[in-house]
Amino acid sequence: MSANVHIQAEDFDVGDEIEALTAELPQTGAVATFVGLVRGGDDLTALTLEHYPGMTEREIARIAEEARRRWALTGITIIHRVGRLTVGERIVLVAVASAHRANAFEACEFLMDYLKTRAPFWKQEERGGTVQWVEHRAADVAAAERWRKP
Amino acid sequence: MNVLYFAWVRQKVGRGEETVEHTSALRTVGDLAALLAARGGGYGEAFGDMARLRAAVNQVHAGLDATLAPGDEIAFFPPVTGG
Numbered sequence: 001m002s003a004n005v006h007i008q009a010e011d012f013d014v015g016d017e018i019e020a021l022t023a024e025l026p027q028t029g030a031v032a033t034f035v036g037l038v039r040g041g042d043d044l045t046a047l048t049l050e051h052y053p054g055m056t057e058r059e060i061a062r063i064a065e066e067a068r069r070r071w072a073l074t075g076i077t078i079i080h081r082v083g084r085l086t087v088g089e090r091i092v093l094v095a096v097a098s099a100h101r102a103n104a105f106e107a108c109e110f111l112m113d114y115l116k117t118r119a120p121f122w123k124q125e126e127r128g129g130t131v132q133w134v135e136h137r138a139a140d141v142a143a144a145e146r147w148r149k150p
Numbered sequence: 151m152n153v154l155y156f157a158w159v160r161q162k163v164g165r166g167e168e169t170v171e172h173t174s175a176l177r178t179v180g181d182l183a184a185l186l187a188a189r190g191g192g193y194g195e196a197f198g199d200m201a202r203l204r205a206a207v208n209q210v211h212a213g214l215d216a217t218l219a220p221g222d223e224i225a226f227f228p229p230v231t232g233g
Contacts, residue, residue: 036233049232052156052225055209080232092233112233118211120225121232122157133158136229 003064003076007056009083012093021077021095028074028097032104034112040087043127047134049082049091052120056080063114067096070110071103078111080121110147117144151218153182155196156227159203162196172220179205180214182224196226204229 004021006012014035022028038047064076075097085091094111098104123134151172160166163186176182180200187197197203200214206225207216218224 050157051232052154052206052209052227055206055225058209059211116233117230119232120156120206120227120230122228123231124157133228134231136231140233 001068001073001075003061003068003078005057005060005064006079007051007053007082008079009081011081011090012079014090014093014095017077017079017093017095021075021097025074025097027099029099030101030104031095031097032101032108033093033095034108035090036092036112038085038087038089038091044087044125045128046084046086046126047091048084048124048126048131049080050122050124051080051082055120059119060115063111063118066114067107067111071098071107073098073103073107076107076111078115080115080119082121113140113144113147116140151176151182151220151222151224153186154223154225156225158228159196159226162192164192172218172222176218178214178218179207179212179216179224182218183214183226186226202228 018031060078077095079093081091094108096104096108117140125132125134151170153170154167155163183197183200186193203226205212208223
Protein backbone atom coordinates (compact mmCIF):
# COMPACT_ATOMS: atom_id res chain seq x y z
CA MET A 1 0.00 0.00 0.00
CA SER A 2 1.42 3.37 -0.96
CA ALA A 3 -0.12 6.66 0.08
CA ASN A 4 -1.67 9.03 -2.46
CA VAL A 5 -0.11 12.42 -1.74
CA HIS A 6 -1.07 15.56 -3.62
CA ILE A 7 0.06 19.15 -3.12
CA GLN A 8 -2.14 21.35 -5.29
CA ALA A 9 -3.76 24.76 -5.68
CA GLU A 10 -7.07 23.24 -6.80
CA ASP A 11 -9.93 22.27 -4.51
CA PHE A 12 -10.84 18.60 -4.00
CA ASP A 13 -14.11 16.69 -3.64
CA VAL A 14 -14.15 14.64 -0.42
CA GLY A 15 -16.70 12.13 -1.76
CA ASP A 16 -14.72 11.51 -4.93
CA GLU A 17 -11.53 11.03 -2.92
CA ILE A 18 -13.16 8.44 -0.62
CA GLU A 19 -14.53 6.61 -3.69
CA ALA A 20 -11.09 6.58 -5.32
CA LEU A 21 -9.39 5.47 -2.10
CA THR A 22 -11.63 2.46 -1.51
CA ALA A 23 -12.40 1.46 -5.12
CA GLU A 24 -9.83 -1.33 -5.37
CA LEU A 25 -9.71 -2.25 -1.69
CA PRO A 26 -12.52 -4.72 -0.89
CA GLN A 27 -10.91 -5.57 2.47
CA THR A 28 -11.62 -2.02 3.69
CA GLY A 29 -14.32 -1.75 6.35
CA ALA A 30 -13.70 1.78 7.61
CA VAL A 31 -12.63 5.16 6.29
CA ALA A 32 -11.79 8.04 8.64
CA THR A 33 -11.42 11.48 7.11
CA PHE A 34 -10.25 14.84 8.40
CA VAL A 35 -10.91 18.03 6.44
CA GLY A 36 -9.27 21.30 7.52
CA LEU A 37 -10.98 24.57 6.54
CA VAL A 38 -9.96 28.23 6.59
CA ARG A 39 -11.52 29.40 9.85
CA GLY A 40 -13.13 32.86 9.88
CA GLY A 41 -13.25 35.26 12.80
CA ASP A 42 -11.11 38.15 14.08
CA ASP A 43 -11.46 39.84 10.67
CA LEU A 44 -9.60 37.01 8.91
CA THR A 45 -10.37 37.08 5.19
CA ALA A 46 -7.85 34.68 3.65
CA LEU A 47 -4.78 32.49 4.15
CA THR A 48 -1.89 32.08 1.75
CA LEU A 49 0.00 28.81 2.03
CA GLU A 50 3.62 28.48 0.92
CA HIS A 51 5.50 25.17 0.77
CA TYR A 52 8.91 23.69 0.03
CA PRO A 53 8.41 21.76 -3.22
CA GLY A 54 10.10 18.39 -3.10
CA MET A 55 10.65 18.24 0.64
CA THR A 56 6.91 18.55 1.31
CA GLU A 57 6.10 15.47 -0.75
CA ARG A 58 9.02 13.52 0.74
CA GLU A 59 8.15 14.48 4.33
CA ILE A 60 4.48 13.55 3.90
CA ALA A 61 5.49 10.24 2.32
CA ARG A 62 7.70 9.57 5.36
CA ILE A 63 4.85 10.43 7.75
CA ALA A 64 2.48 8.14 5.81
CA GLU A 65 5.04 5.32 5.88
CA GLU A 66 5.31 5.70 9.66
CA ALA A 67 1.48 5.46 9.95
CA ARG A 68 1.48 2.35 7.77
CA ARG A 69 4.07 0.73 10.06
CA ARG A 70 2.13 1.52 13.23
CA TRP A 71 -1.43 0.64 12.17
CA ALA A 72 -2.96 -2.01 9.88
CA LEU A 73 -4.21 0.22 7.05
CA THR A 74 -5.47 -0.48 3.53
CA GLY A 75 -5.05 3.00 2.06
CA ILE A 76 -4.10 6.62 2.72
CA THR A 77 -4.93 9.78 0.75
CA ILE A 78 -3.44 13.13 1.75
CA ILE A 79 -4.21 16.31 -0.18
CA HIS A 80 -2.84 19.68 0.94
CA ARG A 81 -3.67 22.88 -0.93
CA VAL A 82 -1.28 25.80 -1.45
CA GLY A 83 -1.79 29.39 -2.58
CA ARG A 84 -4.46 31.86 -1.43
CA LEU A 85 -7.58 30.40 0.22
CA THR A 86 -10.54 32.38 1.54
CA VAL A 87 -12.66 31.73 4.65
CA GLY A 88 -14.56 28.44 4.46
CA GLU A 89 -12.35 26.91 1.77
CA ARG A 90 -10.88 23.44 2.24
CA ILE A 91 -7.13 23.37 3.04
CA VAL A 92 -6.30 19.75 3.76
CA LEU A 93 -7.75 16.24 3.49
CA VAL A 94 -6.48 13.18 5.30
CA ALA A 95 -8.42 10.00 4.46
CA VAL A 96 -7.40 6.69 6.01
CA ALA A 97 -8.86 3.30 5.10
CA SER A 98 -8.58 0.16 7.23
CA ALA A 99 -10.42 -3.06 7.99
CA HIS A 100 -11.78 -1.72 11.30
CA ARG A 101 -12.46 1.78 12.59
CA ALA A 102 -10.00 2.05 15.50
CA ASN A 103 -6.95 1.94 13.24
CA ALA A 104 -8.48 4.43 10.80
CA PHE A 105 -9.39 6.95 13.53
CA GLU A 106 -6.01 6.76 15.26
CA ALA A 107 -3.91 6.89 12.10
CA CYS A 108 -5.93 9.85 10.79
CA GLU A 109 -5.25 11.83 13.96
CA PHE A 110 -1.58 10.84 13.96
CA LEU A 111 -1.20 11.94 10.33
CA MET A 112 -2.77 15.35 11.00
CA ASP A 113 -0.65 15.94 14.12
CA TYR A 114 2.52 15.11 12.19
CA LEU A 115 1.48 17.11 9.12
CA LYS A 116 1.09 20.19 11.30
CA THR A 117 4.51 19.85 12.90
CA ARG A 118 6.71 18.21 10.21
CA ALA A 119 5.47 19.02 6.71
CA PRO A 120 7.09 22.23 5.36
CA PHE A 121 4.10 24.52 4.86
CA TRP A 122 3.77 28.11 6.11
CA LYS A 123 0.60 30.15 6.45
CA GLN A 124 0.12 33.88 6.08
CA GLU A 125 -3.08 35.45 7.39
CA GLU A 126 -4.89 38.41 5.83
CA ARG A 127 -6.87 40.48 8.30
CA GLY A 128 -8.35 43.66 6.91
CA GLY A 129 -5.45 45.24 5.05
CA THR A 130 -2.64 43.55 6.98
CA VAL A 131 -0.76 40.34 6.19
CA GLN A 132 1.05 38.36 8.87
CA TRP A 133 2.86 35.01 9.11
CA VAL A 134 1.18 32.53 11.46
CA GLU A 135 3.28 31.57 14.49
CA HIS A 136 3.52 27.87 15.27
CA ARG A 137 1.50 26.73 18.28
CA ALA A 138 2.95 24.88 21.27
CA ALA A 139 -0.32 22.89 21.42
CA ASP A 140 0.39 21.45 17.95
CA VAL A 141 3.87 20.38 19.03
CA ALA A 142 2.43 18.78 22.19
CA ALA A 143 -0.22 16.96 20.11
CA ALA A 144 2.48 15.41 17.93
CA GLU A 145 4.72 14.59 20.91
CA ARG A 146 2.10 12.33 22.49
CA TRP A 147 2.52 9.81 19.63
CA ARG A 148 6.15 9.23 20.54
CA LYS A 149 6.68 5.77 21.89
CA PRO A 150 8.39 5.59 25.30
CA MET B 151 25.79 24.38 -2.07
CA ASN B 152 22.28 25.54 -2.89
CA VAL B 153 20.68 27.51 -0.05
CA LEU B 154 16.90 28.00 0.05
CA TYR B 155 14.79 30.36 2.18
CA PHE B 156 11.08 30.15 2.95
CA ALA B 157 8.31 32.27 4.49
CA TRP B 158 9.57 35.30 6.49
CA VAL B 159 13.18 34.15 6.16
CA ARG B 160 12.82 34.53 2.38
CA GLN B 161 11.22 37.96 2.81
CA LYS B 162 13.92 39.23 5.18
CA VAL B 163 16.87 38.09 3.04
CA GLY B 164 15.10 39.29 -0.12
CA ARG B 165 15.57 36.12 -2.17
CA GLY B 166 14.36 32.53 -2.28
CA GLU B 167 17.58 30.82 -3.29
CA GLU B 168 21.30 31.35 -3.73
CA THR B 169 24.56 29.48 -4.15
CA VAL B 170 27.11 29.48 -1.32
CA GLU B 171 30.49 27.90 -1.91
CA HIS B 172 31.34 25.04 0.43
CA THR B 173 34.56 25.73 2.32
CA SER B 174 36.38 23.96 5.13
CA ALA B 175 35.12 26.71 7.48
CA LEU B 176 31.53 25.65 6.76
CA ARG B 177 31.43 22.35 8.60
CA THR B 178 27.85 22.48 9.90
CA VAL B 179 24.45 24.11 9.34
CA GLY B 180 25.25 26.34 12.34
CA ASP B 181 28.47 27.53 10.63
CA LEU B 182 26.49 28.47 7.51
CA ALA B 183 23.85 30.28 9.60
CA ALA B 184 26.61 32.27 11.36
CA LEU B 185 28.16 33.22 8.00
CA LEU B 186 24.77 34.43 6.72
CA ALA B 187 24.03 36.34 9.96
CA ALA B 188 27.38 38.13 9.64
CA ARG B 189 26.25 39.67 6.34
CA GLY B 190 24.00 41.97 8.41
CA GLY B 191 20.94 43.76 7.00
CA GLY B 192 18.04 41.43 6.26
CA TYR B 193 20.32 38.42 6.77
CA GLY B 194 21.24 39.72 10.21
CA GLU B 195 17.55 40.01 11.06
CA ALA B 196 16.66 36.58 9.71
CA PHE B 197 19.59 34.73 11.28
CA GLY B 198 20.02 36.81 14.44
CA ASP B 199 18.10 34.34 16.61
CA MET B 200 18.55 30.74 15.44
CA ALA B 201 16.04 29.55 18.06
CA ARG B 202 13.34 30.97 15.78
CA LEU B 203 14.58 29.04 12.73
CA ARG B 204 14.50 25.48 11.49
CA ALA B 205 16.69 23.89 8.84
CA ALA B 206 16.76 21.00 6.40
CA VAL B 207 19.67 19.37 4.58
CA ASN B 208 18.84 17.65 1.31
CA GLN B 209 15.11 17.93 2.11
CA VAL B 210 15.34 16.24 5.52
CA HIS B 211 14.87 18.14 8.82
CA ALA B 212 18.29 18.81 10.34
CA GLY B 213 19.78 20.42 13.44
CA LEU B 214 22.46 23.11 13.62
CA ASP B 215 25.05 20.41 14.18
CA ALA B 216 24.27 18.60 10.89
CA THR B 217 27.38 18.44 8.70
CA LEU B 218 27.58 19.94 5.20
CA ALA B 219 29.10 18.68 1.96
CA PRO B 220 29.60 20.24 -1.49
CA GLY B 221 26.41 20.02 -3.54
CA ASP B 222 24.10 19.91 -0.52
CA GLU B 223 20.71 21.62 -0.60
CA ILE B 224 20.24 23.52 2.67
CA ALA B 225 16.98 25.26 3.58
CA PHE B 226 16.20 27.73 6.36
CA PHE B 227 12.63 28.43 7.44
CA PRO B 228 10.41 29.21 10.45
CA PRO B 229 8.71 26.38 12.37
CA VAL B 230 6.06 24.91 10.03
CA THR B 231 2.40 25.98 10.22
CA GLY B 232 0.52 23.84 7.71
CA GLY B 233 -2.55 21.62 8.14
